[in-house]
Amino acid sequence: MVVIRDIVTTARKPQYFLASQGRLLSPTSHHSARSSNMAKYTIKVLNNSGFAKNYVLFMQPPAVTSTGGQPVVYSNAWVTFNGILPGGTDTVEYTDETFAYWATATMPVAPGTTMGQSGAAAVDVTLQDSVTFAGTTPIGFGTVTPGGAMSGSYRIIANNDFTASNGYLFGLARPGNVPSIPSPVATFIAEPNDTFNVTPVINFYVADGAYTPGQIIDYTAASTKAGNVNFTGRAQTSAVVTQNPDGSFSPQYY
Known part of the structure; x- marks a missing residue:
């Protein structure tokens, strides 16, 4: 069960603490009205492998400079x-909402690393949004402002108030297992006094395999034998990915 505790108010802005995941969440800013008009997408997983299976949905890493x-x-x-029986299905629905x-995380970062305390701020890549990160109390993102990032990107501006020993990661998140709660899809090591442009790649x-939500995976190894879903240029907004008896995956759009 997901439990949202009391709002944690800081001098910067309010954040919500998600007790089940140890997560701090920033409320959306100038994107709330836009998100309600976003297209909705559906990805369904069908297990025809003949065995009970766990599955993971992940994305191609964004371009980061x-x-x-x-x-x-x-x-x-x-x-x-988790635990989809033979002939069973499971489904996720999502929109184009994007979060810095x-x-x-425990260093060094590698496949298998899981996320600790975390936070997110809604950003709009069409507005080339920018957001500043502070590494000392209160930790987190400041106000999101339009402009500053490259085309199709958002920008994270890191203050110089932390070091590598803090173990911070930056990245990209989207609502996942828990509706409206952003979950990381890509992360990279945060460096102080630096600016990062993040350009999402919409490719699923x-x-x-059995994974913890947010756990870092070996993208190269996992994507080689995975089923691919890409709605870019398609009229359809739904897809079913079937794992076949031979272990291969077949996507179908509808």
């Missing part, structure tokens, strides 16, 4: 489907 170079970007388990994301994969 920074003032200091090009950081390594990790894929996270965005949505997990931060989290704490379904693979079998």
Whole structure:
């Protein structure tokens, strides 16, 4: 059961603490009206493998550039489907809502790393939004402002009030297992006094395997044998990904 505790008010802005995930969430800003008019997408997983299976839905990592170079970007388990019986299905519905994301994690970061305390701020890549991150109390994002990022991107501006020892990650999040609660789809190590442009790539994969939501996965290994879903340029907004008896995946749009 998801439990939302009392609002945690800071000098910067209110945030919500999601008790079940140890997560701080920033309320949406100038995007709330727009999000209600977004197209809705559906991805369904059908298990025809003949075995009870766990599945994970993840995305192609976004393109990330920074003032200091090009950081390594990790894929996270965005949505997990657990214990689907033979012939069974599970479904996720989502919109194009995009969130800048931060989290704490145990270093070094690698496949298997899970997220600790975290927060998110709604951003609009069509407005090329920017948001500043503060690494000392109160930790989190400031007010989202339009402009400053590259085309099709959002920008995270890191203050110089933290070091590598804090173990911060930045990234991209979208609502996942819990509706309206952003879950990370990609993360990278945060560096102080730097600016990061994040350009989402809307390309989804379904693979079998047991993962914790938000856990970093090996994108190269997982995507090689996964089913691919890409709605770009399609009139359809729904897809079913079937795992076949031979273990392969077949997507179908409808």
